[in-house]
Amino acid sequence: MKAIVDQDACIGCGLCPNICPEVYxxxxxxxxxxxxxxxxxxxxxxxxxxAEDACPVDAIKVE
Ligand code: SF4
Structure with a gap:
């Protein structure tokens, strides 16, 4: 599986690296x-x- 962060959608809140710093x-x-x-x-x-679930702007896809 891979994680993809939509660079246009991300607002840089910092939550995903907080939750999973090994991936984000x-x-x-x-x-x-x-x-x-x-x-x-x-x-x-x-x-x-x-982190995918927690992202406030749904910028992360894990697939
Ligand atoms: S949680 Fe979502 S909005 Fe926040 S930094 Fe990560 S990808 Fe960007």
């Missing part, structure tokens, strides 16, 4: 979140999906 991080200017390019490790899928 903020860009250097802290304005947007980005997701790791690789497949999500099995033990991080729950966290990645939790």
């Amino acid at each position: 991080e903020m860009t250097d200017d802290e304005e947007k979140a980005i997701a790791i390019d690789d497949d999500i490790p099995d033990d991080k899928v729950d966290g990645a999906k939790e």
Whole structure:
């Protein structure tokens, strides 16, 4: 599975890297979140999906 952050939708609230820092991080200017390019490790899928559910603007897709 992979996580994708819609760069147009993300408002940079910082929630997803807070919930799952192994999959999401903020860009250097802290304005947007980005997701790791690789497949999500099995033990991080729950966290990645939790962040997907928690994102206030539905910018994250885990699929
Ligand atoms: S939770 Fe959503 S809006 Fe907040 S930083 Fe992550 S992708 Fe962006």
